[in-house]
Amino acid sequence: MKTISIKTAQNVQITFELAALGQRFTAYLLDLVILGFYMLIVNIVMSNSGLSLRNDEFYIYTVLYFILTLPAFFYSPMLEYITKGQTIGKKALGIRVMKINGDNATLNEYFLRWLFKGLAFALLPVEAVVILISKRSQRLADMMANTIVVKLNHTYDYTLSQVLNLNKEKTKIQYPEVEQFTDEDMMFIKKVIQRVEEYNNPATREIAIDLVNELALKLQLDEVPKKKMTFLKKVLKDYVALTR
Secondary structure (H helix, E strand, O other): OOEEEEEOOOOOEEEEEEOOHHHHHHHHHHHHHHHHHHHHHHHHHHHOOOOOOOOOHHHHHHHHHHHHHHHHHOHHHHHHHHHOOOOHHHHHHOEEEEEOOOOOOOHHHHHHHHHOHHHHHHOHHHHHHHHHHOOOOOOHHHHHHOEEEEEOOHHHOOOHHHHOOOOOOOOOOOOHHHHHOOHHHHHHHHHHHHHHHHOOOHHHHHHHHHHHHHHHHHOOOOOOOOOHHHHHHHHHHHHHHHHO
């Protein structure tokens, strides 16, 4: 199992498990099946459209067919851009594309990966070897686009609404300085809490300790709180109470 560690804006390292070759290949095949099914529907629609490839209808038929096939042609880069790194196949396998630094890839980077997808299929054995021997499990297009494919832990993905589902009863504010933080900071804290609660091991505890140390420094506390998880949860509650 290959992993990659990424340092966040809070100067805390998060470790992601890189997607295995089998996962990537299965996701790719699933996407091909979906595209094949879509093209079958397009051909059925066109064959029942009443249009002909003869005479004056040739131009209309060609233009309409081109328009209908565009979603299939740009399926991968556009869907990955919209969903932040996932096609239907990737989502089904629980993997996604991201930049090496942990950010979402740009549209240009998704397109760069896509440009070499057809070539990658033609050179499938070569691409498989490259992924296997690559330190970051990258195929050639990943190396060019500076991207990686990681395995997602679904308990580690959160939205702002989930962060705000904290208990909002009136509470005494202990850390008013939390207003300096952002919603993204709070989502990260929530992720760390959830990670430690579900996978309580030395690696996750170390992440929590580093985060607590960083927060204590920014909040200018006289000493680092001893009850790390209690402190993190209190910071979240104070932030919600002060900003909502």
